[in-house]
Amino acid sequence: MLKRSMASNALILGIFALVTAGTLAVTQITTREPIERAIREASAKALLEIIPLDRHSNDILVDTYPIPKAYWNQLGLGTGGEINLAREEDGSISAVIIPAVAPDGYSGPISLLVGVNRDGTIAGVRVTAHTETPGLGDKVDLKKSDWILQFNGLSLQDPPIDQWKVQKDGGAFDQFTGATITPRAVVNQVRRVLEFIASHREEIFSAPVSKRAVEVEQPEKEKQ
Numbered sequence: 001m002l003k004r005s006m007a008s009n010a011l012i013l014g015i016f017a018l019v020t021a022g023t024l025a026v027t028q029i030t031t032r033e034p035i036e037r038a039i040r041e042a043s044a045k046a047l048l049e050i051i052p053l054d055r056h057s058n059d060i061l062v063d064t065y066p067i068p069k070a071y072w073n074q075l076g077l078g079t080g081g082e083i084n085l086a087r088e089e090d091g092s093i094s095a096v097i098i099p100a101v102a103p104d105g106y107s108g109p110i111s112l113l114v115g116v117n118r119d120g121t122i123a124g125v126r127v128t129a130h131t132e133t134p135g136l137g138d139k140v141d142l143k144k145s146d147w148i149l150q151f152n153g154l155s156l157q158d159p160p161i162d163q164w165k166v167q168k169d170g171g172a173f174d175q176f177t178g179a180t181i182t183p184r185a186v187v188n189q190v191r192r193v194l195e196f197i198a199s200h201r202e203e204i205f206s207a208p209v210s211k212r213a214v215e216v217e218q219p220e221k222e223k224q
Contacts, residue, residue, distance in 0.1 A: 047084055050115035050124035051095050056086035063213035074196055076101035093205045095123050102189035106181040107131040114193040125151045137182035156194050164191040
């Protein structure tokens with residue numbers, strides 16, 4: 001009797017496990033596309049805030065250039081990333097958007113997108129993810145304050161590189177009242193992005209149109 005009961009319970013548990021696994025699999029399949037679409041839309045919004053539509057003629061979301069693994073550490077990218085390319089009508093690259101992560105935020109890593117124009121000036125910076133303290137460190141988020149906009153138009157020459165620090169450290173950048181670690185982390189990482197661009201400018205700004213961008217553009221041309 002005991003063996004029969006144990007076998008019955010095992011069968012029930014097995015069926016329950018199969019049903020649960022099946023439900024999870026179906027849920028994953030049915031939600032994958034909406035999630036991927038939402039991520040794509042959020043990414044596109046951030047990219048277009050930095051480099052608006054009137055500044056490029058290509059799809060900057062798919063026209064990308066992979067970041068060589070040798071530079072992942074400099075940009076704080078544990079698993080790599082891609083540079084988004086903004087092109088003129090003639091195909092030349094007028095600006096790029098670099099993903100980066102400041103690893104030393106107060107509450108954890110701070111994910112960024114840094115737009116850099118061909119002349120080395122900053123087109124814009126946006127924080128895309130963070131866990132900073134509400135009311136203090138979260139002011140790096142444009143939805144909370146306009147602090148992040150102070151980077152617009154700056155370069156490694158303006159201010160001089162030795163001034164790429166928060167004011168508390170003797171630099172040119174404002175910090176928040178009661179919060180210095182977060183803005184310090186962002187300023188330092190934006191500077192590293194500019195240094196990366198300066199070292200690899202020719203390679204990045206002469207990147208070919210990505211295969212993915214060609215595949216997207218071809219059907220559009222056939223429709224015309």
